[in-house]
Amino acid sequence: MPETFQDFDAVVVGAGPAGSTAALVLARAGRRVALLERGPYPGSKNMYGGVVYGRVLDGLLPAWWDEVPAQRWVTRRSTMVLTPTQALSVDFRTQAWGSPPYNGCTTLRPDFDRWLAGKAEEAGAVLITSTTATGLLRQGTRTVGVRTDRPQGDLRAPVVVACDGVNSFLAKEAGLYHHPEPEHFTLGVKEVLGLPRHEVEKRFALQGDEGMDIEILGGTGPVPGGGFLYTNLDSIAVGVVLHLPALAASRRRPEDLIADLKAHPAIAPLVAGGDLKEFSAHLIPEGGYEAMPGVVADGLLVAGDAAGLCLAAGLWLEGVNFAIASGQAAAEAAIEALRSGDSSAAGLAGYRRRLEASFVLQDHKKLRRAPGLVLSERVQHQYPKALCDVVEALFTVDNPAPKRGALRAARAVGKNDGVRLRDLARDLYTMARTFG
Amino acid sequence: MCQKWVDHRPEVDPLTGAVTTDPRTSAASAADHAALEWGLRMVEGWGGELLVATAGPAAAEVVLREALAAGAHHAVRIDLEATATSEEVAAGLAERLAGADVVLCGDWSLDRGSGSVPAFLAAQLAAASGLGCTVLALDPDRPGEVRAERRLDGGRRERLVLESPAVVSVEGGGTRLRRASLAGVLQAREAAVEVASAPPLTPSRPPLRIGPYRPRPRSRPAPSAELTARERILVLTGTPADRPPPQLLVLEPAAAADRILDQLRTWGYLL
Structure with a gap:
């Protein structure tokens, strides 16, 4: 505990995965660190409908899988392409993901975030809940702490790590967001439906603590985006991710789009009879590498969603692992700066270098074309329909007519669905460059 | 406090x-x-x-x-x-x-x-x-x-x-x-x-069993098929039926308490 309560070596704003990791690393280095959380407990304000890929914790918390509050370990992953009346699934299953060190797990964020923040507290971080950072304390252009919504609520520290989530007010106040355009964000909307555990296992062909992750393309009606369905222990999370400007223009309500997805013939049997336990919505920074804000300023580091570090690249939908890695990198850079007594932007520049040297920025850079490609009209609507039509044509037995063959069927469908070869070739080339 | x-x-x-x-x-x-x-x-x-x-x-x-x-x-x-x-x-x-x-x-x-x-x-x-x-x-x-x-x-x-x-x-x-x-x-x-x-406490009376409100099931004769759906529901629920008139009872406190408990049991509030 510091001599005067409001003085710390570092203040971390937001006890999500990025913030708690940063606080954990700082506290382990013997630094006095305050971890601010606006909710009554870590995870109370968070929403995530996905899979947490925990291998990034290997170095920080060895054998983390023994204690992480996992709901299910994902051993079955399915990518589903939908049209209003068709569904095409690529379903993959491996038992290798069902034992240590595992691949990914479904988890409930109130459990996961509380667990990780607990680790930070055990290491010596001071968790302050129900307290919102309302702004930065500045001396000129330099950040020297944060202002909170409590009386006499200023917290001073040479380094502030802003992990205050998507649409970060602190990063904006520091002038790090140059172009926070709506097109760089999606709206994630999720329902958690309660189902008996045996019913979850029966519907998704799971055993024990095995879990399933279904990613859906083409299930969001007129709005570009995607759908998802994840299995928890005795509930499922089903939802949609919607491109923000298109959602506004469509004048559709997100809950209607979830209802449409749940009514799809391929989805309805999976969610039937589910008891609505939770409904939530949250902005997601999906702009990718090109839309990222600055992450370093004098006395300030930005990590996690606040830095736009969410990978939404079609095949890969990841966020928590990027948040954890960025929180760790921010803390290591802060420790280095505190040691040298220089917490200016130059002193903290090691953060950006660490991000660039790790998967965090390398993946984002490699997949920088993905958001535009995945949300394009052709990938969202034209190709799913064409793909489903080709498969339908292949598997429809219309004797006495002889089988047409795959290429002939594809040509006919392409012509019928308006797929131009030139566009297809260009998109295939972009896909190869992006995902190859 | x-x-x-x-x-x-x-x-x-x-x-x-x-x-x-x-x-x-x-x-x-x-x-x-x-x-x-x-x-x-x-x-x-x-x-x-x-x-x-x-x-x-x-x-x-x-x-x-x-x-x-x-x-x-x-x-x-x-x-x-x-x-x-x-x-x-x-x-x-x-x-x-x-x-x-x-x-x-x-x-x-x-x-x-x-x-x-x-x-x-x-x-x-x-x-x-x-x-x-x-x-x-x-x-x-x-x-x-x-x-x-x-x-x-x-x-x-x-x-x-x-x-x-x-x-x-x-x-x-x-x-x-x-x-x-x-x-x-x-x-x-x-x-x-x-x-x-906490100091040990000797209960002054046997504890009551308290549970969720469960009205007692009552068997009622099937309403006449001649009635409309609304009338059949009213007959089944007893909505228009005459209820027992309110009673004013003057009792000793202990007897009054017993009477209240009996009535709560009758209504199904206590098991």
Whole structure:
């Protein structure tokens, strides 16, 4: 505990995965660190409908899988392409993901975030809940702490790590967001439906603590985006991710789009009879590498969603692992700066270098074309329909007519669905460059 | 003053009535917050110290630390299971709160609390009681005297003057708890909380079994098929049927209590 309560070596704003990791690393280095959380407990304000890929914790918390509050370990992953009346699934299953060190797990964020923040507290971080950072304390252009919504609520520290989530007010106040355009964000909307555990296992062909992750393309009606369905222990999370400007223009309500997805013939049997336990919505920074804000300023580091570090690249939908890695990198850079007594932007520049040297920025850079490609009209609507039509044509037995063959069927469908070869070739080339 | 740690968002199984609570969403009720605020104002106006008490498991200390952050001076937790009865809770609290000028409580907690702990407490402490008050007036020149207002039927109000020792329970809407300062929050994290055990309590009567409301099934003859659907429903539910006229019974207190319990059993409120 510091001599005067409001003085710390570092203040971390937001006890999500990025913030708690940063606080954990700082506290382990013997630094006095305050971890601010606006909710009554870590995870109370968070929403995530996905899979947490925990291998990034290997170095920080060895054998983390023994204690992480996992709901299910994902051993079955399915990518589903939908049209209003068709569904095409690529379903993959491996038992290798069902034992240590595992691949990914479904988890409930109130459990996961509380667990990780607990680790930070055990290491010596001071968790302050129900307290919102309302702004930065500045001396000129330099950040020297944060202002909170409590009386006499200023917290001073040479380094502030802003992990205050998507649409970060602190990063904006520091002038790090140059172009926070709506097109760089999606709206994630999720329902958690309660189902008996045996019913979850029966519907998704799971055993024990095995879990399933279904990613859906083409299930969001007129709005570009995607759908998802994840299995928890005795509930499922089903939802949609919607491109923000298109959602506004469509004048559709997100809950209607979830209802449409749940009514799809391929989805309805999976969610039937589910008891609505939770409904939530949250902005997601999906702009990718090109839309990222600055992450370093004098006395300030930005990590996690606040830095736009969410990978939404079609095949890969990841966020928590990027948040954890960025929180760790921010803390290591802060420790280095505190040691040298220089917490200016130059002193903290090691953060950006660490991000660039790790998967965090390398993946984002490699997949920088993905958001535009995945949300394009052709990938969202034209190709799913064409793909489903080709498969339908292949598997429809219309004797006495002889089988047409795959290429002939594809040509006919392409012509019928308006797929131009030139566009297809260009998109295939972009896909190869992006995902190859 | 007393605080109760209670889940603000419990899950209730609609079939069995089983309640599942979660420590993460548990905190003090609005009425307890109001009581804490009145307590802080009393100390500011009259001097003295504010002792905050709760009964429950270790996790319940969160409400004590919240009170300490807001300005309470001392905190004590009576180590009791969350399932303890109002009488047990009051007995545990009374032992530690004996000698207090004024004991403040919320009038009822969010978990369908009956508001009976303050009444038990007043009985245990042999103190005056003012239960369900909306507003308190505190005269700095008359420490220990509480002027309270509470609701009566028909929109009327009642004004009470309570002299110490007194137990006062307050509604949640009368005032709002101040926001604790950041320094207060940080100090409260490290503040000492006394833990006391509850005295053994001999139940004065066999405990009642309490469960979710289950009206007794009654067999009724099928309504005539000649009736409309609406009329058949009315016949089945007995809506238009004549009900027994109200009765005025004059009984001795014990007999009156037995009569009330019998009637509650008849209606299905008690098992």
